[in-house]
Amino acid sequence: MNEQRTRQHLETEELERVAMQEGTLPAPRREHLDGCARCRRELASLEELHVALSGLPYHAPSPGFADAVMSRVDLAKPWYVQLLTRNWTPVAGVSAGALALAAIGFWTWLFTRGGVALESVLSVAAEWARTALWDLVVGAGRILVDTGIGPTAVEAAQSLTPGAAAAILAVLAVLGTLASVTVFKLMELPVPALGSARRS
């Protein structure tokens, strides 16, 4: 048996194993290779070809390749990731519509049942609005100071063309006027005393 294996020439797979360094030959086969000029010649030729082919450099796709792939990939995400990344616009639209309908319904019900005075409800709302508005103004100011957006805004303003600056000032003026009018209107409404919201 071993005698037979020592005499036979090497199979292609055996030659490949040696040429491509994928493993070793059993002793009898190794012995044959060492003593057989024909097998050694075949091995040398295969090694040569393998070195030439495996040494070829890869072709490279263009630099934006990975981004192009990723922009077209839609990986199946787990439910919590889907929840965060899905498009909420339609849901938000429907919810806002439903809320508006509910609010209109509530107000209609309030005024048609006659139990509550319109002014008292409005004054509660006005009080909330005043507090929220004040918090908003103070908070925004603090953010501007803390983050250094103030100075950045000044720099940005300096790079504006006179026309653009005038346009922005005009928009700010209109917005400011509207805001002031709203605040003053809210101030005119009476602050409610709890419990007085019912018509006597």
Added chain:
Amino acid sequence: MDYEAQTDEELAQLCEGGDERAARELVSRFERPLFSLIRRTVRDQELAEDLAQEAFVRAFNHLDSFDPSYQFSSWLFKIGHNLAIDHVRKKGLDTVSIEGAPDAVSQERQEATSITLEARGERPDEVAEARALGDEIEEAIGELRPEYRTAVMLRHIEGHSYREIAEIMDTPLGTVKTYIHRARGELQDRLAHLRPEGSEA
């Protein structure tokens, strides 16, 4: 997580859970091998880029049909090979490719060769010589039948086993062996003139 330390198959499973960074890692591992395989099959830079992109997209979007007991690379190459060979068959490029290798000495390939070699610190004349040799080999590969070309590249450049190549090419094992045997024979004939005089005892 250290994505670079993960195996291809682990990354594929992370992708299936929606992990985009795992997908990017797989792209960075296989963009060159896959692109090279396809480019050498279709022999057109732009087309190869489109097909390689398509292969990655199909692989990632159909991860549910990937069996993790297989190699990810085999699966990806199978998708890429199918796309490329479909294209070659549709265009009847099998016959055209025999006429010559118009892109074998293309600019970007020469650059790729020189970058690799210069990075290894070789002398300019050695670089030029290796580049010329690379072009000769590239041209010889280009003259093979597409099936031979794919099989011999998967064996010698990618180091896949015969079984894996049979899987990738969806071809019986015996046929793959024949392809590779013939491809090597043709390549050895075409490259014989590169051998130094007298070395062929």
